[in-house]
Amino acid sequence: MEQVDYLIHAKWIITCEEQNRVLENHTLAIQGQKIVDILPKESALQRYQALQEHHYDTHAVLPGFINSHTHIGMSFFRGLADDLKLMDWLHNHMWPAEKKWLGQEFVYDASLIAMAEMIRCGTTRFNDMFFFFEATAEAALQAGIHAHIGMHIMNVPNAWATTSEEYFAKALAFYDAYKNTEGITITMAPHSTYTLAIDDLIKAKEIADQLQLKINIHLQESAAEVQQSLDTHHKRPLQRLYEIDMISPNLNAVHMTQLDERDFEIVQQTRPSIIHCPESNMKLASGACPVEKLIRLGINVALGTDSVASNNDLDMIGEMRSAALLSKVTTGDACSISADQALKMATLNGAKALAIDHLAGSLVPGKIADFIAIDLDCLETQPLYHPISQIVYAASRDQVTDVWVGGKQLLKNRQLLTLDEKELRAKAQIWRKKIKS
Numbered sequence: 001m002e003q004v005d006y007l008i009h010a011k012w013i014i015t016c017e018e019q020n021r022v023l024e025n026h027t028l029a030i031q032g033q034k035i036v037d038i039l040p041k042e043s044a045l046q047r048y049q050a051l052q053e054h055h056y057d058t059h060a061v062l063p064g065f066i067n068s069h070t071h072i073g074m075s076f077f078r079g080l081a082d083d084l085k086l087m088d089w090l091h092n093h094m095w096p097a098e099k100k101w102l103g104q105e106f107v108y109d110a111s112l113i114a115m116a117e118m119i120r121c122g123t124t125r126f127n128d129m130f131f132f133f134e135a136t137a138e139a140a141l142q143a144g145i146h147a148h149i150g151m152h153i154m155n156v157p158n159a160w161a162t163t164s165e166e167y168f169a170k171a172l173a174f175y176d177a178y179k180n181t182e183g184i185t186i187t188m189a190p191h192s193t194y195t196l197a198i199d200d201l202i203k204a205k206e207i208a209d210q211l212q213l214k215i216n217i218h219l220q221e222s223a224a225e226v227q228q229s230l231d232t233h234h235k236r237p238l239q240r241l242y243e244i245d246m247i248s249p250n251l252n253a254v255h256m257t258q259l260d261e262r263d264f265e266i267v268q269q270t271r272p273s274i275i276h277c278p279e280s281n282m283k284l285a286s287g288a289c290p291v292e293k294l295i296r297l298g299i300n301v302a303l304g305t306d307s308v309a310s311n312n313d314l315d316m317i318g319e320m321r322s323a324a325l326l327s328k329v330t331t332g333d334a335c336s337i338s339a340d341q342a343l344k345m346a347t348l349n350g351a352k353a354l355a356i357d358h359l360a361g362s363l364v365p366g367k368i369a370d371f372i373a374i375d376l377d378c379l380e381t382q383p384l385y386h387p388i389s390q391i392v393y394a395a396s397r398d399q400v401t402d403v404w405v406g407g408k409q410l411l412k413n414r415q416l417l418t419l420d421e422k423e424l425r426a427k428a429q430i431w432r433k434k435i436k437s
């Protein structure tokens with residue numbers, strides 16, 4: 001008998017590989033942080049002896065969700081300003097609120113609450129851009145969730161920085177302090193073309209090239225953004241980034257709801273990943289990313305929630321459902337974005353966007369043991385014909401019972417193991433009182 005740390009027995013294992021497989025009555029063998037084997041339960045019991053065995057007899061076990069676009073430090077602004085246009089919402093509500101409230105403690109507390117919410121919906125990795133990066137990094141280390149933290153640069157003054165120079169200086173100081181921290185991956189995150197001068201965008205790209213970092217940027221989120229760029233620069237935002245060589249496979253272009261024929265040509269030629277945030281785009285009436293067409297062009301499309309101030313949750317199950325339904329509405333084609341494709345956008349495609357698909361995003365031997373268990377025995381997901389269909393179209397995040405990150409359990413039967421739910425709710429109440437006053 002070979003010794004392993006854990007045997008995870010599941011009714012179904014959904015691998016989320018390129019050719020997705022749904023395996024019945026199979027077992028994951030985990031050693032240290034990694035998956036070492038996936039095999040039928042009977043064979044697993046003959047081959048392996050484990051320190052612990054876990055039985056998910058009515059559950060689907062699948063890779064943890066990758067939330068590819070977040071601003072988790074904004075948690076306390078959930079529900080503060082709804083039903084507004086993007087630019088009004090940003091200029092007159094979010095940026096003033098950020099200017100007033102941002103700080104190390106605010107972002108730390110907000111990040112912890114967001115991480116608790118993410119873990120409870122099955123997210124094991126997130127790709128963030130906000131401010132006070134250390135606070136988010138420390139919160140992630142406490143929570144045990146993988147964090148990709150963007151060195152967020154803009155030219156909008158707030159409590160974090162007042163000029164783009166200060167933003168860059170603080171970003172590089174953060175990079176030096178956390179570049180070798182396990183569990184933390186640093187990216188470059190210039191906010192957008194409308195909050196930065198072209199020289200700052202070039203500088204962000206040069207730093208990313210030099211340090212070999214992924215770049216994340218909000219791009220062509222709304223028609224107003226494109227029009228503003230045309231009025232000021234006589235070019236679309238995508239074109240401006242194309243001219244400074246920023247559009248490449250190394251770029252994650254977030255939103256992309258406004259694409260004309262020339263934009264499609266650029267994207268097809270340069271092959272960035274697109275981060276689709278359907279609920280935020282719907283809520284701010286920004287438009288809809290033409291996901292179906294992008295996928296047909298072979299472009300990698302991953303899924304993000306954006307912040308809770310524009311979503312208003314971090315629920316990746318809800319986001320998958322929205323992605324599938326929105327594409328059907330916008331294309332007029334009920335075949336557009338299947339449940340399987342939506343699930344891939346929330347897992348493997350996220351790993352591709354973060355350039356870690358050799359390590360995460362699917363359940364195969366050798367990859368990191370980031371996985372979740374969703375109980376499909378609930379009344380709401382009965383009767384069951386296809387597990388993937390039930391997860392995407394019928395299940396709620398409350399059915400996520402267990403979450404594991406790197407072979408370590410973070411959620412057990414809906415109970416957080418690394419964070420104190422009661423304490424976090426008390427913190428939310430304290431911040432609510434302050435913000436409301």
Ligand SMILES: [Zn+2]
Pocket residue numbers: 069070071218254306307
């Ligand atoms: Zn965003």
